[in-house]
Amino acid sequence: MTFDLLRVDTICALATADAPAAIAVVRVSGPRADNLRHSMFVPRHGAQRPYVATRGDVLDERGRVLDDCVCTAWPDGHSYTGEASFELSLHGSPVITRAVLRSLVARGCRLAEPGELTLRAVLTGRIDLTAAEAIDDVIRARTDEAARAAGRSLRGGLAKAVEGPRAALVDALAEIEARLDFPDEELGTADVARLAARLAAAHAALQRLLRTSSWGARLRDGARVVLYGPPNAGKSTLLNALAGEERALVHHEPGTTRDALEVELELGGTRVTVIDVAGVRPLADVGAVERLGIARADQERARADVVVALVPADAPDALATLHALGGDVLVLSKVDLGAPKVIAPDVCLVSAKDDVGLDALQVAIARKVGPPGPDDEVTLLRERQVVCVQDAAEALARAQSALDQQAPGEVVASELRSSGRALDRLLGKDLGPEVLEAVFSRFCIGK
Ligand SMILES: Nc1nc2c(ncn2[C@@H]2O[C@H](COP(=O)(O)OP(=O)(O)O)[C@@H](O)[C@H]2O)c(=O)[nH]1
Ligand SMILES: [Mg+2]
Structure with a gap:
């Protein structure tokens, strides 16, 4: 193009x-x-x-x-x-x-x-440029949360979030460059301390922004939630209940589910892919195909954002088995067959058959995939933005340590300039062909 x-x-x-x-x-x-x-x-x-x-x-x-x-x-x-x-x-x-x-x-x-x-x-x-990206993000948002986050950048939120750090860089650079022209006028201790404090605040602001990037990625790509547990725990039944339709095959014969099955839902404003996998049990007890299914289950568990572990409430030592299984959300399933005698506060009690505890389970999952901070926070929604802010923070950290080690002013100035350039790239102040291609080629026609 x-x-x-x-x-x-x-x-x-x-x-x-x-x-x-x-x-x-x-x-x-x-x-x-x-x-x-x-x-x-x-x-x-x-x-x-x-x-x-x-x-x-x-x-x-x-x-x-x-x-x-x-x-x-x-x-x-x-x-x-x-x-x-x-x-x-x-x-x-x-x-x-x-x-x-x-x-x-x-x-x-x-x-x-x-x-x-x-x-x-x-x-x-x-x-x-960040507002331009946000326009496309608003158009493509698939959940309320994603549209709201993109809306904040669209209204200039991201540009504003880097305004303070950028001003600190520019001011510090001006001060250091002014001294470079007059070698006799070195920075005094008080000047160095003042500059260091200002740069530290700028660095902290960039770090704060960077911490929003995992939430941004989740808004963009959604979260993967795997249902994990022994065969017959009711995983496939739970998937169907969450999906509101019969997607997975359900049978009392253990080992029914072999391949992973995915269903997309929206939970608390976040797009979530729920994955039903084969039940895990000792490999000595199973045939070759189920063994592949179990390997797949473990792969899905490893790449999931949230692991929902299920054990039937009527299984022997259900609670201990569940805790041993581990997971982000713990579920005792089939509670209609008899609730456990000891109830742990961190465990969801669910009967997919009788529609018990499903709402509380969805809330528990939503809490794990929801926004980490206040939900009016500006969020880095794109990898390009993350890379620019990361580059800016890293160069700034190098400038800080050069200042701290009383390195020559040229060294500090050069790192500050490099940090400033990274923020300029973020805002699109220098539009190279790669940036244009990356940002605009996937836009809608007419926008
Ligand atoms: N009583 C009762 N039975 C259930 C419940 N959920 C699933 N089942 C039954 O348990 C068996 C195994 O269910 P399934 O969803 O295939 O378990 P999976 O192997 O973990 O996927 C089937 O006979 C289901 O009908 C439940 O909440 N209560
Ligand atoms: Mg199953």
Whole structure:
């Protein structure tokens, strides 16, 4: 993909789905947007004013009416892209939208690449790169929590979270560079202590941000929750109960489940994949296929974010067996067959057959996969962001130790500059082709 970084072309795109719908929106942005609008849109009642949705006809290049529509125009510097732009809200017919796009292309407009309108917003300085990423994250969010986290970055939360550390770097760098020009004026002890304290606070802020990245990854990729325990513990029955449908085969014969089976659910705002696996029992007792199933169960346990261990309540020494099995959430199953005499506070009592304890179990799992901190915290949602903040924190730590060891000012300055550059990369202040490819190529067309 090549990028029109100089914003030479006027671009157009369908911003809504290419399917019959109530309305469809075509967006146009770029240097010729105003001319194009005047040539193809005829307002019904006098002149069109910016920002005001205006009824009128849209014409093809030969003057034929393509649709009766509503047009909204934004002047240069005041639109989503930061360029002169307009939107046509058409009748939601793919035949009409294609005709309008064809006509725009015939008039010299270019079809936008995925994410190109948002790229223009970054190029014109309307938004920074983290907000652009957040726009895509909001659109693709599959749970409320993921949409809320992306929304915080969209409103500038991530950029704001690195503002303080960035200012500290810039100020410290200015102070150190000023002394470099005047070798007689070394930093005094008090100056060094003041700078060190400021840099330590900046480093702590970056570390705090980095700690949100595992939650960010969970919002993006969801969590894997494996149901683990002996055969006949009721794992497959529990999976079906959680899924609300008969997904897994259930049978009283031990060893029914061989392959792993996955079901996607939403628990407490987090997307969760629940995995039912073969029951684990001594390998001497089982045939070759079940043995493979047990190996698979152990693999799934190793890669899971949450292990739900199940032992039937009527099994001998059920509680001790359960604790020996270990797991993040402990379940005594089939409690309808007889509740245990000793009840441990950390154990969920469940009967999938009688629908007992399922809500409490879901809450227990949700607690394990939920947000680690206050849920209004800014979250690093992308690997690219994590790498930039990590680079910034590492270079800053090197600057701190150079300052601490009274290394030459040039050394401290060079590490501070490198830390600052990493934060600049985060915010998209230098847009290289790899960054553009990584961020914008997966965007929706029309955004
Ligand atoms: N009484 C009772 N039986 C259950 C319950 N859950 C599962 N079972 C039965 O236990 C047997 C094994 O269940 P299954 O889900 O296949 O266990 P898995 O081997 O752990 O997957 C089947 O006969 C189920 O009907 C329950 O909550 N109560
Ligand atoms: Mg099973």
